[in-house]
Amino acid sequence: DRSLPVCSSCAKTNRDAECLYVGIKVRQSRYSAKVQQLSSRRRGKDDFTGRRSDVFMSIIDPCVVREHCGPPYHSNTRHARHIPSKSPTNCSRRSSDSSHQNTLIPANVELPSPDCSNLEISSPSAIIYGQQRDLRSSQSTSKDHSSTDVLSASATSCLHEISIRRSVTGSKEAVVFEFYIANAGPWLDIVSSAQHFGQSVPRLALREPVLYYACLAYASHVMTLQGQLTPEDEAEYHDKAFGLLIPLLTSRPVPSQDAALLATSVILRMSEQFAELAEDAQHHLNGAFSLFGNAHTKWSPSRLDVGGTAFWIYLRESLRLCFLNEQTCQFNLDLIEDDRDPLINLDEAWANRMTYLLARTCNICWGKCSSRSILQAGIDQLQGLVENWQESLPETYQPWYHHPKPTDVFSTIRYLSTWHVIGWQQFFAARVLLAVYSPNRPTDGSMSEINQYLHSKILAPARALCGVCMSSSDVGSNINGTHLVAWCGQFFTGREEQRLLVKHLVEFMDKTKWPNQTCFERLQRIWSGQRKGWVEA
Numbered sequence: 396d397r398s399l400p401v402c403s404s405c406a407k408t409n410r411d412a413e414c415l416y417v418g419i420k421v422r423q424s425r426y427s428a429k430v431q432q433l434s435s436r437r438r439g440k441d442d443f444t445g446r447r448s449d450v451f452m453s454i455i456d457p458c459v460v461r462e463h464c465g466p467p468y469h470s471n472t473r474h475a476r477h478i479p480s481k482s483p484t485n486c487s488r489r490s491s492d493s494s495h496q497n498t499l500i501p502a503n504v505e506l507p508s509p510d511c512s513n514l515e516i517s518s519p520s521a522i523i524y525g526q527q528r529d530l531r532s533s534q535s536t537s538k539d540h541s542s543t544d545v546l547s548a549s550a551t552s553c554l555h556e557i558s559i560r561r562s563v564t565g566s567k568e569a570v571v572f573e574f575y576i577a578n579a580g581p582w583l584d585i586v587s588s589a590q591h592f593g594q595s596v597p598r599l600a601l602r603e604p605v606l607y608y609a610c611l612a613y614a615s616h617v618m619t620l621q622g623q624l625t626p627e628d629e630a631e632y633h634d635k636a637f638g639l640l641i642p643l644l645t646s647r648p649v650p651s652q653d654a655a656l657l658a659t660s661v662i663l664r665m666s667e668q669f670a671e672l673a674e675d676a677q678h679h680l681n682g683a684f685s686l687f688g689n690a691h692t693k694w695s696p697s698r699l700d701v702g703g704t705a706f707w708i709y710l711r712e713s714l715r716l717c718f719l720n721e722q723t724c725q726f727n728l729d730l731i732e733d734d735r736d737p738l739i740n741l742d743e744a745w746a747n748r749m750t751y752l753l754a755r756t757c758n759i760c761w762g763k764c765s766s767r768s769i770l771q772a773g774i775d776q777l778q779g780l781v782e783n784w785q786e787s788l789p790e791t792y793q794p795w796y797h798h799p800k801p802t803d804v805f806s807t808i809r810y811l812s813t814w815h816v817i818g819w820q821q822f823f824a825a826r827v828l829l830a831v832y833s834p835n836r837p838t839d840g841s842m843s844e845i846n847q848y849l850h851s852k853i854l855a856p857a858r859a860l861c862g863v864c865m866s867s868s869d870v871g872s873n874i875n876g877t878h879l880v881a882w883c884g885q886f887f888t889g890r891e892e893q894r895l896l897v898k899h900l901v902e903f904m905d906k907t908k909w910p911n912q913t914c915f916e917r918l919q920r921i922w923s924g925q926r927k928g929w930v931e932a
Contacts, residue, residue: 561601567628568611572597574623575614582871583665583708586746586814591704596658599701603655605643606662608636613666620669620908636663644686651689657705660686664712671910672719680716683709684725695732696747707747710754711817711875717757718824718878719913721930724754735783742791745784746818752780753821753828760832771834781825792818804891805862816863816872823860824879827853827886849886857883858892865899873903881914885921885929893922 563569576597583592600607611632619629640659643650650656664679687694687706694706713725731751734744756777764770792815799806810816830836830852837844860883864876877900884896897915904911920926 561604561607563601571611571614571618571624571628571632572607574618575610578870579614579617579665580610582874583661584704584813585817585869585871585875586707586743586750587699587704588743588812588814589699589704591701592658592662592708595701596662599655599658605636605639606655606659608632608639609659609662612636613662616666616669617908633666649691651686651691652702654701654705657683657686657702661705661708661712664709668712668715669908669910672913677716680712680725683712688727688730690730693730693732696734696751697741697744699741699743707750710750714750714754714757714821715875715878717754717761718882721761723758723762726754728754728758742789742812743814745788745792746814746821749784749818749821749825752777752784753825756781756825756828760828767834770832774829774833777825778829781822781829785822788818791815804889804895805858805865807866808859808862809866810863813867813869813872816867816869817875819863820860820872820876820879823856823863824883826856827860827883830856831886853886857886861892861896861899865895870907874907874909877903877909877911878914881911881918882929884918887922893918 563572576593580596581590581593584590589595596606597610600610612629612635615624615629615632618624619626636659640656640663643653643656647653647656660679660683664683667675667677667679670676687709694703696707698706710724710726716722717724728751733751734748759770759773759777764773791811794808794810794815796809797806808819810819830848836852837848857880860876861880864873864880867873867876880896881900884893887893887896897918900911900915900918903909904915917926917929921929
């Protein structure tokens with residue numbers, strides 16, 4: 396009946412007690428006008444206003460969201476305040492009766508995005524609002540609360556998500572966002588069984604404007620290259636993403652631990668990579684370096700959440716430039732945990748471990764070593780780590796199909812998951828790199844010794860690498876592999892090997908618009924003798 400609760404025990408007590416209901420606003424129902432009128436006449440002059448809670452109404456009535464919070468994507472619902480209204484002061488209650496203590500979502504709290512599938516709210520009346528309370532502190536206290544004391548952390552987070560979650564309304568944006576969900580996002584999920592960038596990130600993007608427009612910027616760039624959108628459409632989404640990103644880098648409390656910002660940085664870098672090397676500005680590569688480099692904890696191969704997945708994407712994006720420019724890895728590898736034995740039940744962690752080892756290989760081979768002995772010691776150490784990786788792999792990393800034929804230049808090798816493909820890609824690339832730069836490689840011996848070393852240590856793993864890449868139809872896996880097969884392919888001397896490699900690079904470039912032109916031209920010039928090395932001085 397919406398009347399003020401009265402506790403008979405408190406009313407009969409001889410002690411003066413302060414009524415804790417003073418200042419609490421009771422939600423008035425839209426569907427009980429008759430009851431409100433009756434109760435208003437009964438309460439008389441002591442009645443308090445029946446103003447509805449804007450926060451509550453923003454959850455159950457979309458029109459109120461637009462009226463009080465601006466457009467559907469606006470985040471002003473985070474700043475909703477409780478405005479106390481007048482209420483009678485002649486009522487008292489027991490201080491121990493906390494079942495009616497009301498709660499409102501604080502304006503300054505960043506809440507997580509829980510799984511709300513199991514949350515049941517029987518009716519709007521089950522949700523009460525009142526004086527503000529810090530939900531972070533309530534989450535960290537004992538779980539032994541009454542169900543009617545305050546909203547649980549998951550329930551409150553769900554309400555927060557519902558109140559600011561975006562609904563895509565424009566038909567063009569819907570097409571672009573669908574392209575991200577179905578194509579561009581999964582290309583980043585090559586080492587993520589949870590498919591964070593194809594599923595978790597889109598859900599997060601509907602609540603985070605900067606991440607939403609980063610997804611649109613990346614997807615629209617690829618669609619523009621494929622002729623599905625105009626450059627003006629692409630520029631609009633990029634401008635919005637940049638305009639939102641820059642202020643957040645200073646306004647967010649800890650940007651290096653903000654999953655939305657970390658995901659945004661690697662998504663925008665992925666978009667930036669769809670350009671030939673000479674046109675690659677690398678702005679977002681440097682920006683991602685700043686974010687991931689300022690983390691307060693080391694990055695582990697076993698970290699597979701959104702933030703961890705974003706980091707390993709960033710490191711693989713950095714390795715692409717390492718191979719195109721024959722340079723060391725930009726990231727400080729001391730900030731990565733050297734997990735010698737990743738947990739056996741974390742299948743993707745083994746691929747991340749190989750990414751880390753390949754980055755170390757780039758540093759030792761393309762870095763500056765003061766002496767030949769130091770270089771050889773570093774290469775010997777890495778060879779041992781790479782071989783140990785192979786020997787320790789779980790059986791899931793074995794191919795489900797491997798059928799080499801004498802007539803086939805490259806064997807067909809298929810794996811169950813994309814992260815298996817990534818792990819083996821980088822394993823074979825590391826072996827080629829270590830063999831090429833080993834100071835102990837034969838240079839002055841007999842021709843047969845040199846040929847044996849070339850075929851067993853360089854060409855064999857390079858052919859295996861091409862077999863792994865060409866056997867996979869996954870776009871993301873081939874994006875990660877094109878620069879590896881191109882760099883290793885410079886050592887091929889057989890015409891059929893060269894033809895098949897060029898065919899793979901060109902067809903993939905035509906299909907996805909991935910920039911392979913630089914690699915193709917370099918290979919053609921090296922094989923024809925017009926170019927002495929991959930990178931000319």
